Amino acid sequence: MEQSADSSKTASGRPLGKLELFTGFAEMGLFGFGGVATIARHIIVDKRRWMSEHDYAAVLGLGQILPGGNIINMTVMLGDRFHGPLGSIIALSGLMIMPIVILLGLTLVYDAYAANPDVRAATIGAGAAAAGLVIGMGLKMGRALRLHPIHLGFAVTTFVAMGVLRLPFIATIIVLAPLCIAATWWMRKR
Amino acid sequence: MISDSPLLKLALTFGALSLVSVGGAPAMMPEIHRLSVEVNPWLSNAGFARDFALSQTAPGPNFMMISLVGWRVAGFAGLMAATLAAIIPSSIIALIVGRLYMRFSSQAWFPVVKDALPPIVLGLIVASGVVTAQAAVSDTLGFAIVIMSTTIVALTRQNPLVAIATGAIIGLAAGRLGYL
Structure with a gap:
């Protein structure tokens, strides 16, 4: 340094x-x-x-x-x-x-x-809540970012690739990250 | 064969993930799920949801879900192998780049990259939540708890533990009432 x-x-x-x-x-x-x-x-x-x-x-x-x-x-x-x-x-x-x-x-x-029925039921509830917590965190972040429509498109594409199509992470990132960087560079130049 | 060793498998799997883990652990859940439920026979869907809830209940960095996968596969040695594999590769990059920071921060591409990654990370995080929810939910009640928790976190400033505790209480009550 x-x-x-x-x-x-x-x-x-x-x-x-x-x-x-x-x-x-x-x-x-x-x-x-x-x-x-x-x-x-x-x-x-x-x-x-x-x-x-x-x-x-x-x-x-x-x-x-x-x-x-x-x-x-x-x-x-x-x-x-x-x-x-x-x-x-x-x-x-x-x-x-x-x-x-x-x-x-x-x-x-x-x-x-874990074999206790109460614990098992509570765990199912906690697991669902923990998943919702991540979605909520993402929505909060999305609201705070105020994305440009092009960036929003990249967010949605990334979501579809990983969350819906379940494509492998490494392939998704290697394709989408450079494209998004290129698009951002182009947006700034204009 | 050496490649059959569970410790080596854990280390290679999560070490490779560490090198590309943009957005950190919250963004990585679909891949952690794919690697530990679909590619490797380390966890069931229900086990994944259970361990994710446990790792969110403990304090500390979000990536400890990986430590817990290691623990399930090979006990304490597995926990250490998975944890170190998840930390070391990305940390070496951070160490080197941190030292070059003065040179990087004045480069024209730095703010471009800084602006370009959050949309990708956002997509990854929402996908993480959805994939985790699919692993955790099997009925209408579970779906309702996901919506409840999403709403608490997105619209209020409550500690996330409040959402998990509420989900646990609803689950417990539903179990007692015979809905689960």
Whole structure:
């Protein structure tokens, strides 16, 4: 990275230790119900002031256009900025450790009671609700994006390819992503 | 044969997915479903819906559904193999690109790519929801719960756990009343 003089310091100018890096990300993992995005911004920008709003938005935006979850990518880049690749590993471990322990705990408890008719009925309800949650999240995102009709066409095409025709993901992305980038480039040029 | 090892299969399957997983886990559900229900005999449709609900109930990053698939296939070793395979390839790209960021962000193509990907990701996420719903729903009641949960999340600022808890309670009540 072409580091400006203080890019390895936090927004408030102090250094960020490895332990704080770990505990900060552990906090995000532990309290990140329904995804980590909201709590991550709160901890990194407001509470611990590791990065300015602007810097954080830039790292998250870059994380969004790369493969992998944007939060995972942000975690890798933020860890690297303060402590190199070791920092990435520390930050990722902090983010993942509690959620994995909790998920395993939930799964073991669930499996122990899975034969119970009440648990089985509740699970069917929860499974349907979890699916609806993803659709709702998509609709919310669609409303916030205010897409140009051409972009809306790409969103609908992607949905049909994956959700209706059930085409393989890799083939779909390799065809549609470059086309959408080309269309966006053309729209901007006009 | 080495390629018969479930751990290697998990690692290769989710490692390859990691390299192209634009939009992260919420966008990947149709592919995770295809890979773990249709291509590989790792989960049934009902098992997929169950594990997706479990992974949404725990805190943390969304991709832990993959960790749970690993756990179902090969216990703790499977969980580690699937989780690391899902993280490492994309993280190496993020590490390299993060370091080149200063050079990239001033390039003319950067904002173009940044504008072009959200529509694709949006299509992927809605497809994820629909495919997951098809795996989870077998009757009118299930369909009604999907609509209820979609509405709560799309129209309110409630914590997503509220939607899952409501679905669980409706399911429980329906079961007690003999509808399930």
